[in-house]
Amino acid sequence: MSARGPSATERAASRRIVAAFGASAAGAVGFAVTYAQGGNTRWEGACLAVAFAGLAVGLAVWARRLVPVGGYVEEHEGFTPPPTEQAMTAAELTAPDSPVRRRGLLAALGLALTALGAAALFPLRSLLPFDRARPERALKDTPWGPGVRLVDAAGRPVRPQDVPADSMVAVFPEGHVDTGDAPAFAVRLEPRRFSRPPAGGHLDGLVVWSLLCTHAGCPVRTYLKGTARVLCPCHQSSFDLLAGARPVAGPAARALPGLPIEEGPDGFLHATGDFTAPPGAGFWDSP
Amino acid sequence: MITDRLARALDDRLRLSPIARRAMAKVFPDHWSFMLGELALYSFVALLLTGVYLTFFFDASNADRVYHGEYAPLEGRTTSAAYASTVRLSWDVRAGLLIRQTHHWAALVFVAAIVLHLARIFFTGAFRKPRELNFLIGVTMLTLALANGFTGYSLPDDLLSGVGLRILTSVVQSIPLVGAWLAALALGGEFPSDAMIPRMFVTHVLLVPAVLVALISLHLGILVRQKHSQFPGPGRTEHNLVGSRLWPSYTLRSLALFAWLLAVLFALGGLVQINPVWLYGPFEPAQATSPAQPDWYVAWGDGALRLFPSWEFRIAGHLVPAAFFPGVVLGGVTFLALYAWPFAERLRTGDRRQHHLLDRPRDHPVRLGVGVGALTFYAVLTVAAGDDIIARLIRVPVYDLLSLFRVLVFVLPLLAGLVAFLVARALRRGDAAGVGELTRADLRRAAHRSVRPPEADSGESETPARDRPGERIELWPEGDLWRWRYRDEDRQVVFPGSRAVRSEEEAASAARLAYPGVDRVVVPGPPPAPPPGPVRVALRRWGRAAAAGSLLLAALLDRRRDRRRQERERAEQASSPEAADRASTGGGRT
Ligand code: HEM
Ligand code: FES
Numbered sequence: 001m002s003a004r005g006p007s008a009t010e011r012a013a014s015r016r017i018v019a020a021f022g023a024s025a026a027g028a029v030g031f032a033v034t035y036a037q038g039g040n041t042r043w044e045g046a047c048l049a050v051a052f053a054g055l056a057v058g059l060a061v062w063a064r065r066l067v068p069v070g071g072y073v074e075e076h077e078g079f080t081p082p083p084t085e086q087a088m089t090a091a092e093l094t095a096p097d098s099p100v101r102r103r104g105l106l107a108a109l110g111l112a113l114t115a116l117g118a119a120a121l122f123p124l125r126s127l128l129p130f131d132r133a134r135p136e137r138a139l140k141d142t143p144w145g146p147g148v149r150l151v152d153a154a155g156r157p158v159r160p161q162d163v164p165a166d167s168m169v170a171v172f173p174e175g176h177v178d179t180g181d182a183p184a185f186a187v188r189l190e191p192r193r194f195s196r197p198p199a200g201g202h203l204d205g206l207v208v209w210s211l212l213c214t215h216a217g218c219p220v221r222t223y224l225k226g227t228a229r230v231l232c233p234c235h236q237s238s239f240d241l242l243a244g245a246r247p248v249a250g251p252a253a254r255a256l257p258g259l260p261i262e263e264g265p266d267g268f269l270h271a272t273g274d275f276t277a278p279p280g281a282g283f284w285d286s287p
Numbered sequence: 288m289i290t291d292r293l294a295r296a297l298d299d300r301l302r303l304s305p306i307a308r309r310a311m312a313k314v315f316p317d318h319w320s321f322m323l324g325e326l327a328l329y330s331f332v333a334l335l336l337t338g339v340y341l342t343f344f345f346d347a348s349n350a351d352r353v354y355h356g357e358y359a360p361l362e363g364r365t366t367s368a369a370y371a372s373t374v375r376l377s378w379d380v381r382a383g384l385l386i387r388q389t390h391h392w393a394a395l396v397f398v399a400a401i402v403l404h405l406a407r408i409f410f411t412g413a414f415r416k417p418r419e420l421n422f423l424i425g426v427t428m429l430t431l432a433l434a435n436g437f438t439g440y441s442l443p444d445d446l447l448s449g450v451g452l453r454i455l456t457s458v459v460q461s462i463p464l465v466g467a468w469l470a471a472l473a474l475g476g477e478f479p480s481d482a483m484i485p486r487m488f489v490t491h492v493l494l495v496p497a498v499l500v501a502l503i504s505l506h507l508g509i510l511v512r513q514k515h516s517q518f519p520g521p522g523r524t525e526h527n528l529v530g531s532r533l534w535p536s537y538t539l540r541s542l543a544l545f546a547w548l549l550a551v552l553f554a555l556g557g558l559v560q561i562n563p564v565w566l567y568g569p570f571e572p573a574q575a576t577s578p579a580q581p582d583w584y585v586a587w588g589d590g591a592l593r594l595f596p597s598w599e600f601r602i603a604g605h606l607v608p609a610a611f612f613p614g615v616v617l618g619g620v621t622f623l624a625l626y627a628w629p630f631a632e633r634l635r636t637g638d639r640r641q642h643h644l645l646d647r648p649r650d651h652p653v654r655l656g657v658g659v660g661a662l663t664f665y666a667v668l669t670v671a672a673g674d675d676i677i678a679r680l681i682r683v684p685v686y687d688l689l690s691l692f693r694v695l696v697f698v699l700p701l702l703a704g705l706v707a708f709l710v711a712r713a714l715r716r717g718d719a720a721g722v723g724e725l726t727r728a729d730l731r732r733a734a735h736r737s738v739r740p741p742e743a744d745s746g747e748s749e750t751p752a753r754d755r756p757g758e759r760i761e762l763w764p765e766g767d768l769w770r771w772r773y774r775d776e777d778r779q780v781v782f783p784g785s786r787a788v789r790s791e792e793e794a795a796s797a798a799r800l801a802y803p804g805v806d807r808v809v810v811p812g813p814p815p816a817p818p819p820g821p822v823r824v825a826l827r828r829w830g831r832a833a834a835a836g837s838l839l840l841a842a843l844l845d846r847r848r849d850r851r852r853q854e855r856e857r858a859e860q861a862s863s864p865e866a867a868d869r870a871s872t873g874g875g876r877t
Contacts, residue, residue, distance in 0.1 A: 045557005045558050053547070061831075063535075135471035177573075
């Protein structure tokens, strides 16, 4: 075969490989041109795809046609060594003067290393800066407190009449629109319909609750006004606002904490304290 | 010529040729399933390459930044630097969106390749002695891949990923005693903290990738030392390995696979939109997207959080929240079970032998049943993560669907596992060659436990029978070198030894190792190789042309569909009240 030069199939394979690599080069040029012309994500992706697909086809044909494939056999020594060899290694490791025989010294070494390892854990505490509150405290406290004004997402103070009857209004402690555990919402309900009073009390049916789902902390943004329920978009917990924001479906197990409020002398809403329970997901020290 | 000179120059200095010659002759099994691990490896390489490019443009900071650029809706707004730079990457950095989307697609493919690779290892028993160590390393790499996927996904500080991060933080907080501390230490304070993005960034681009590189090296080093396993077949024993050589065929084929992967990833990255963070908006504590689905590989956790009932309890006044069980316990049990499986199985079977021949999945009905059941369980959880979307699509109340899933998550895995178990038993006991040929009688027989199956997991039975007359080893000289090959006349197989050696003894001892007890003869010379018939050549050529054509067609169709979808999205966005609401509440940062 080799005496007559490449066979017809070899020549055909070579032609196809050259064509594939040619397509690949064209794809690469196409990419460069697209980029230089100002760029276009689709064309760039398509050109690179052609470039690499060309490479792949060329290499694959080459591997299948022009080099020997498959059917080679290699011996496998296995991992059961001759018993003497294993024994020799073990004997050398545990020879009489071997360090592993010095039990007392090893124990001292172990003590030193353990102490070092334990000491090395201390700097990890710096991951939580020392000037921050301890976690279980931080999770319980929010910027809400007596006298803190309620503002909307734009930072404008909220009056009782700013809360319409048919939708929820996201409210925040003044100056803390971006704080993670502070978001709350205000709704207006008919006090007659309460089957259980809201934990934080209400102002003529105006109630404020934490916006954070007690399951895993997502904002319960969907308000179904007919049934006065709020729905969490993350795992579909729903809370019945007429029954003290008790969870009625889905995985959440605790009611939304309420926020006690009053109308201040300035006509705006003020909190009279913090949430009735830590907002958001539960934790070991949740009261 | 140049290659020749270079090789000689290197060898003169480093004396590489003995190692290189063995390496080039290394044999790889030809079954497709051995490519899955390679696919994972190459996806990781693609992630490294695209990821490093992203680091040049991504600004890993929670600090405020005013966005100026091509994306008009965000023009002049203040967001975190991370979010603003991701939008810049997508709209203002030329080729930025391509690389960003390719990185994301590569992450999805990476985890998928690892999971498929793991399934292959599991169902074929490739984790048995001596490969337990590599199994443990592999499971560790899966956890790291999931972790890196999650941190990467959270980096852009957009609304969707921010909510996901909040959920994960809540899950960590739910751990008894230490949860609140763990979460606070990790984030440097309460969620959302200013240290969050920088820390995740270092974890994502340095810590985890470095550990992964180390583990991959170890994984491959062990693989080379232990050699591949292989499926049973004629001439394949516990003492040898049949397949293609590293040089040249496997080198070319493996590079071809890499190129295929890159072609697919760049096609996806360029043509199929993924994670359009500019549409989600920046993270804000009071906002949520709906529906909210995570990337596929964390969806099982999300599904579990949805399905687990609203059940929590107190221990001496302390709360164990509902998220603890589906979040922490399920995840922990999953990975512990994976780590423990090789040892648990050994405990049950008492099998302490070395195995280089793989099982067929049917050889171990229990393993198959457990594996299929587990996969079904996680699949149901994954689907359950989309229960709100499914409910909307099929117009069923979401809570009815939830109840259904709560049943299915137990029933389907049990059923699937049982069916897999019975089918495996029937295949093993009966004489049906495949699932299609099983008769009802086979299945009925499989359901009875009394019949002791023939001992199927004794790989040793595959060693060549001493008395098979057709089998022999042929050795022949080739210039100064010697070669050998295995021939089985009855089964019509001929396997040349993977490399030439310098003496007849060397060839004989290699052959003796590979085929203990088979007679050796010296023969004159190599037989001529038969050329492939013209029909087969033509068939292959047509097949390949058809495949290329259909690929092109698929790409075109996909592009068209995608463009249409984008138009629709643009139209929807313009008219959706939700978007307007978000803009009005979100735009008012002071
Ligand atoms: C285990 C491997 C990795 C996985 C699974 C992974 C996954 C991801 C994912 C899913 C994203 C989100 C992309 C998006 O915005 O849509 C991401 C972002 C990012 N990754 Fe990786 N990645 C990996 C390795 C790397 C490496 C090695 C680097 C750099 C050295 C890197 C750098 C980045 C950067 C800078 C971003 C943020 C860019 C952006 O916001 O889009 N990644 N990664
Ligand atoms: S976070 Fe609200 S249901 Fe899970």
